[in-house]
Amino acid sequence: MSYNEIKAAYTAAGQDHVFTFYDQLSSEEQSTFLAQLKSIDPHRITNIAKTVLAPEISNESIISVGPEITPLPDSATASLFTASADQIVDWKKKGTALIAENAVAVVLLAGGQGTRLGSTAPKGCFDIGLPSHKSLFALQAERILSLQKVVAHSTGSGKVTIPWYIMTSGPTRAPTQAFFQQHSYFGLEEENIIFFEQGVLPCIDNAGKIMLETKSKVAVAPDGNGGIYRALTEAGVLKDLKKRGIRHLHAYCVDNCLVRMADPVFLGFAASRNVSVATKSVPKRNPTENVGLIVSKDNHPAVIEYSEISDEMAHRTVASVEGTSALAFRTANIVNHYYSLAYLETIPTWRENYLPYHVAKKKIPCIDLSSGETLTPSTPNGIKLEQFIFDCFPQLNMSEFANLEVSRDDEFSPLKNKAGTVGEDDADSSRADLMKQGKRWLLASGAHVPESILGVEVPPLLSYAGENLEWTKGLTFDTEKEISK
Structure with a gap:
């Protein structure tokens, strides 16, 4: 042009x-x-701006009926807390078989920077303070290596490969790739780590006009984790998945040090139900925890903000299987998803027209069009447009969706805050959660760990999920340091 x-x-x-x-x-x-x-397609941006900035219709003569929000139906959810041991074993066998067929890949959402953590590096490079000083990327890479070995050994298969697709943002692409190169891809084969980049969207002002960062550059921002769907198609990832024979994908966020990538139990659960999309969730900590919830919204799966339910709904309880009470709306979203490749291949039919755009009002440095001066605002002056990964859920019928409730202690410890600022979901809690898990695994294997030792670092290369620690029986671990065989 x-x-x-x-x-x-x-x-x-x-x-x-x-x-x-x-x-x-x-x-x-x-x-x-x-x-x-x-x-940039300026017509697309103008149309998006008209949609997100359109004033809500206010007419007292119109009676507005809100959506029906209820907990997920029993048919669409299961829990590791209540499932029988035989059922869990069956799911694990099914998932293990899929991995052994080299039909499984993992997709990592790694576009975030570590700014809130006080770091200038991508969040995946962050050291949460383990005795080994391993980064989040290192922990996850070792977990993939460990699972490949576990599956190959347990099934007698030949080479087992779990490709790792890493979605970065513009600012994190180069430093992430450099970090992997610096660490020799953490023992994984370079050809099985595929980096791709999420898209960006121009920032707009409150009138829907595209903002300029400089006189020669449009101000842009990553398009949110929902940008994964556009990126999967435009970066050629879907074609590569098909070429490799992948049929099942596990997607997750980089900031969870306890994440079990390509978890055989989760894969087997989703595959046994033959669903298009599945999620993992953890029980809500308490009625007022600020966390998104996976629910039924007008009889379709959806994720809602904690502010979308009333105080009565937040505190509502139901009887649990154990005879105690549990929160009715407790299914906390942890951005841990399963997709069938068949479903992802339909992205071009719904990507652009279905997913809504969300407004994030931000302080955006820009050029004043009148004076040409650079403005550094102290209050929000513009809008970053985002899409959310879960906004495709409502297009699914409930029969195409399933949720598996798992233990927060075993599978979810997000790194959101700088240590010492909030008191939870920070490097201190991530380190403690990982090491407490290691201590539980050792005790379950018959090892001795003094009560004074709060936790022990069990490296993922030794155990993916607590298995292969029989050799520790009778041994004493009286230090928090990383153990070795």
Whole structure:
């Protein structure tokens, strides 16, 4: 496209203000700026802006009926707390068989930076303070290595490969790849680690106009974790999955040090139900925990914000199997999902028109169009547009969806906050949760760990989920340091 064609498109979309300073730019700056403008569909941005900024209809004569929000039906959920041992073994066998067939891959959402943690590196590079000082990336890579060996040994298969697809953002792409290269891909084969990048969207002001970061650059921001669906198609990931014979995917967030990638139990659970999408959840800590909930919304699966249910609903209880009471709305979303490849291959039919865009009001450095000066706002002055990964759920029938409730102690310890600021979901809690798990595994295997030892680091290479620790029986571990065989 020529300059005239690009400018005509932006003018037709009501976004031609982006050319305000074009004549002041050098020829090189103009060329780079036009390349960025060409990559953006201004009509799409204008249409999105109209949708997200449209005022809500207020008419007292119209009686608004809200959606029906209820807990997930029993038919769509199961729990490791109540499932029989035989059932769990059966799920694990099914999932293990799928991994042995090299039909499983994992997708990592790793676009986040460690800014809130006080780090300039991508979040996956963060050291939570383990005795080994292993990063989140290292822990997860070792877990994949461990599972490949466990499955190969238990099934007598040949080579077992679990490809690892890592979705970065623009700012984290280069440093993430460099980190993996620096650490020799943590023992995994380079060809089985595939990096791809989530998209970006222009930032807009409160009038829906595209904002300029500089006179020659549009201000952009990552398009949210829901951008995974566009990225899977546009980065060629779906084609690569099909080429490798992958039929089942597990997607998760980088900040969970306890995550079990390609968990055979979860895979077997989802595959046995023949669903398109499945989720893992953990029980809500308490009625007021600020966490998204997986629910039935108008008889379709959905994730809602904690603010979308009333105080009565938040505190409502039901009788549990054990005879005690449990929260009725307790299914906390941990962004831990299963997808069938067959479902993901339908993305082009619904991606653009179905997923909504969410408004995040932010302080966005920008150029003042009148003066040309750079503004560094102290209050939110613009909007970043995001899509959420779970916003595809409501298009599913409940029969196409399933949720598995798992133990928070065993599988979920998110790294959200800088240590010492909030008191939970930080590096201190992540380290403690991982080491407490190691201590439980050792005690269950017959080892001795003094009560004074709060936790022990059991490296993923020694055990994926507590197995293969029989050799520790009778041994005493009186230090928190990483153990070795």
